[in-house]
Amino acid sequence: MEFSQFQNMAVERFTNMLANDDVLPSADAARLLEAMKYSLLNGGKRVRPLLVYASAQACQANLNHADYAALAIEMVHAYSLVHDDLPAMDDDDLRRGQPTCHIAFDEACAILAGDALQSEAFSLLSAPIDGLQPAQQLSMVNTLAVASGLYGMAGGQSLDLEAVNQNVDLNYLENMHNHKTGALIKASVLLGAQCQASLDGQTKHALSQYADAIGLAFQVQDDILDVISDTQTLGKTQGADAALNKPTYVSLLGLDGAKQKAAQLHQAAMDALEPLGENAQALRQIADYIIKRVN
Template identity: 60%
Template sequence: MSFTAAVSQWRDRVDQNLEHYLESAEIARQLFDAMSYSTFNGGKRLRPVLVYAACEALGGNPAAADPVAAAVECIHAYSLIHDDLPAMDDDDLRRGKPTCHIAFDEATAILAGDALQTLAFEILSRPSDYLDPARQMAIVQTLALASGDKGMVAGQMIDTVAAGSQLNLSALERMHGLKTGALIRASVRMGALASGGATEEQLLALDRYADAIGLAFQVQDDILDVEGDTRVLGKQQGADIALDKPTYPSLLGMEVAKVKAAELHQAALSALSEFDDKAILLRQLADYVVERDH
């Protein structure tokens, strides 16, 4: 199967599951509309695809990864809603469409984000025919640690405080390792846990892979913020520059930033050296992260 076909297959699968989880919930109409608007607005679905790819790499049943993939996308969608709010990045455009607080209102956007966050953990805690309670608990803990004050939220706080200030390379990498990398790393690890066949050595190798692509993803984002096209990006080109945010090109220069992305790409592939052909999608995703144009 080609990379495009494989990604499309997993995207369609998580979308069908997300539709089921949202439609089966008893939600007030405006809240439901805002949650659906922000969840189904053309996202790349990178994190759910990573869940499925890691499960596949270890020979797991994709049905075991279904709730994990849906839950991580709920967390990602919530984080973007809140990230776009006037109190944060104050963005009007997300994936080529008005952001949630523009399409609805600020209060609805906050509540939609809150609801998606809690829905993620509701999904993961439902009885499963494919995950035993110990694996379920490990997966829930992995997502909680990656999402909160030890992961994504901590990174967002550093990002908020850092606007207009000068960070060194180590501080910048720490910020993005939390804000972007933590959820990417959790996606890979949770997919591996869902497979039921991961050894500790394999989990550590997958952590190294995920750390590398997580950082590469952010480096490429920073590059695209300078060189990308708003129509392709789906968000305002130059937004980070306008907010005076520290970025890899501003700190390292554009050419060195591109070298950094290439080095991280190679590190990700090296981390998968002991995996067989079942890990081909993980390898292709590492390629995609540094080659994408949006």
């Protein structure tokens, strides 16, 4: 299957899941719900849902089960972006080419929208899902929780804030992004795999190695694009990291060094998938997409 075909299939499944009346039904707090939907539906590359579906496909899991994991991970990702854009964090006005949540609504509403998106993600994964065993769901909830919190994304964001105006080395930067960006990307891959009840250790190890590589590759490419692209193409403020004096792969390795790093990580991801054969074709295509994307 061509990547465009897989992408269309996955996005269609994800969109249909979002349109389900049981997902984010009407609520008394109508303005909060509007802010949540604004943040969740406001475009985006949907890389994490794509990874969920591709990983489930690689493990020959039921894609109906992957629908829940895909939406849950995107809810957590959307919440993280809402909070990341707040004045207390990166203070960004633009996200995906649109005003950030706290600009479109207000700061208090944005905080609550992020909080509620996170809660809804865990509600979605923990409610009974036909055909999934309780042990599978518990494992999936744990995967998402660890990736989101102190030992994952939130911890990485804290390390990011601590690094502003500081001289940090490459080990610090990689550790920071393994948590801040890589943790949710790895969780996406693992959640798709956990939709398969008979997941074996060798497959899980291969997928973990792949996810570690593309998680960093995604961030390296982000840092490159922040230098060589423009605000209109990116859909967010170009040069924002440099303006905040944040360490990046480009600032530590130079532009050519960062491009070389991205290529090395891409190759590591490809090598990790070798044992999985043709079933992992979509995962290979996503790795290609990650380092060739322009926004």
